[in-house]
Amino acid sequence: MLVPLYGFVAGDTLGILVLARDDETIASVAAQLQRAATVRVRPRARVRVLARGAVLDPAATVSASGLTALDRIDVVAAEEP
């Protein structure tokens, strides 16, 4: 099942729509989002993914992370708070 998400990469200028699968890992969604933003922001090797104020486990799936359609997720550099 597809879960559309609003994705924001730190350093980017707009929010992008990413179509994730509910059984896809957060790490995979983050990679998808970084690829989508690559024309404006160079992909980072190490990132954290945030949603609803919490850091998501990169190995967890989209559904296990509690994400639902049109949630916002943020991909930020691993070093930043």
Add this chain to the structure above:
Amino acid sequence: MKLARDDWFDLARKLDWTYGYVGERDVFPEEASGAPWLPHDAWAGWNEPFRTTYAEYVATQAQKEAAVHAVREAVGRPEDFQRHDRRWLSALKLHAATLPLAEFAATIGNLRAARFARDSAWRGTALLGALDELRHTQLPLVALHDLVKWDRQFDWTHRFYHSNDWVAIAARHVMDEMLLAADPIELAVATNFVFETGFTNLQFVGLSAMAHDVGDRMFETMLKSIQTDEARHAQIGPTVVRTLVAHDRARAQRLVDKWFWRHWLLFAVVTGFAMDYLTPLAHRRSSFKEFMQEWVLDQFARSLADVGLELPAYWPTFLESLDWYHHMVYASAYTYRATVWFDLAVPGPDERAWLRAKYPASWDALDPVWERVAERWRESGPGVEWYTHGTTPVGFCSLCQLVLCGGTPARNTAQVVDRDGRRYIFCSEPCRTIFEAEPERYAEHRDVVKQILAGEAPANLLELLRTHFGLTQDEWGKDVAGGDYPWLRR
């Protein structure tokens, strides 16, 4: 003995009589005339200080038309436009698409006021205002029609409002509400008071200074001539607002707050792009922010105080956005340029130095995006448009319908909100506030994302812009230089 104008014109303006055989509410139903519905006496003091008789109007407008068409004869031919920088032509195409047909919607809004406004002088002024807006529709349509044969992107002067391009959706969202669905009171606040005494001056007079410096006499003349009409009919605004403040200050404040923000976003895109990115660097007299300071900030706060209103609660957010918003949208639009009808340019080292000097608070966070775009062009070489172009759909604000560019690159202010079983996203807090104040007005609208998710629009970007936005390959936006900039070559 000839009467001086001052001796007779007041009588000719104030023509209402007390109705004996029908009720006032029959002639002016609240639904058509607007809220709050006040007794006629409350509007009797309505006074437009900048007045014109019909005879003067006809004579003066004829002179204005003759002057503009004379300039068009001299310097408004296709060959005159062809010598301009391609970036400047993009600024013209952006203006041409977004403004002329909106003027026709303003004609309709003014005709409603000409029938349903509560004072005869107001109705008379609105009638002439409707004629002004008809002029503002036809003049650019005529002036730019000649260019279509030479450059198909100019066809969007007419086509834009009939299309489902994402910018057209955003433009219709604000123009339909402000001009077509608004009663005369809201029209006076939204259009005459907020739009016409601040923002249109920015685009029509501020931008005319750039046109002058670029050497585009046709556009310069046309813009200023149009705005001389506006200076007159905008005076409907303050007098309506004063009466409204006296009877329902809260409503007056809410209307001003809503419309100032909505206009800000629209003009940040249209004028911000033109002044800071599409006017060739050598001809930029001032930055967009400096023009905003001159045309909007300096006088808006003062005129609000003058009618007894306060600055909107979001004012600090607005002030901060002067350093960010149009830059965020431009960088986004550049990397999605095929979704619009005009070409965009990459700011080179000189442009970026100018932008850094004009926007010291924000440019550090924005420059890396252009560094990345330049890097991508170097990797691909010129001519490879797709390598610096986004391929995925993007989000749009549930209120303003624009891309989600609020805040800064480090902290985007987009927020997801659930209400009544539906999920919305807003680019900023003011957009959210406006939506939640009148959800019944906005809740049903299905934006591009919702259409894609419902299978009504393609998710593939190329298909989206061909079939849904209505752009053909020779019309959709490209890099002005095809990525072949002197400063990119090593």
Add this chain to the structure above:
Amino acid sequence: MTDGVGPVLEASDGGRAVVEAIRADNTGVVVLDRGAYLRVLVPHRCILRRAAIERALGRPFAFPSDLELVMPAFQGNVTITDDEVVWAWSSSG
């Protein structure tokens, strides 16, 4: 100038005559030349007399029509009669 009022004029003979007339009848006048337009600002109140324009221009000048032709915008509340135009804020800054 936070309290400034006055017209924005095109840089034509008519526009420049209006600027001269304002300079003649007001103090503290600031004129910003933007190439395509001239912005005139006077603290709090600006008076423009038709007779002064005609003197500067050397030909008849009607209010409001001839002023409207050269004035794409203005700042402050305006009052117009056959012979005078006044821009002012109704409240004090």
